[in-house]
Amino acid sequence: MMALRLAGQFIVIAALFAGVAALSDWPVYSQIPKNTGVVMLTFVHGADRKGECRRLTPEEIAKLPPNMRRVQDCPRGRRPIYVELDVDGSSVFKASLPPTGIAGDGPSRVYQRFVLPAGKHDVAVRMRDTARADGFDHERRDSVELSTDQMLVIDYRPESGSFVFR
DSSP states (O other): OHHHHHHHHHHHHHHHHHHHHHHHHOSOOOSSOTTEEEEEEEEEEOOOBSSOOEEOOHHHHHHSOGGGOOSEEOOOOBOOEEEEEEETTEEEEEEEEOOOSTTSOSOEEEEEEEEEESEEEEEEEEEEOSSOSSSOSEEEEEEEEEOTTOEEEEEEETTTTEEEEO
C-alpha cells in the first residue's frame, strides 16, 4: 500500500515537472516580429536656461538676507528641446520635450522605440536646445545596417555635443 502511494506521488511530481519544462520553452515569444530590429532614441539633456543671468546691484545685494546674498540672479527654468528623427527620408519622430522638475529646471527626457525591417537604413537625428527659432544645434546623419533582432541605440553626449549610434 505504501509503495503504491509513493509511486503515485512520484508520477504526479514527474508530470508537474514535465509540464513546467515544456512551458519554459514553448510557446515561443518574441517582442518584435521576425526579420526586424529596433532603433531606440533615448537620452537625457538639459537645454539652455530661459533667460540670461543678471548682475545684481550693490543695493539689491544688501537687501538680501546674509545667507542668501549672491552676485547674480539667474532664472531657474530651462528651455524645451526639440528633437526630430528621420529614417530613410521619412520623419518618424518630432517632439518638443519640456524640462522636468517642479520649477522646470530639470533635463528633458526622450525614450522612443521604433521597430524597423532588418537591412540598411539612412538615419538622421536633429536637436535644437537653444533659443533659435529654426534650424538645429546638433545633428547627425548616418547609414546603418540593422540585423535581425538587433537594437541600435541613439544617445546624445553633451560633453562632446554630438549624437552617438551604438
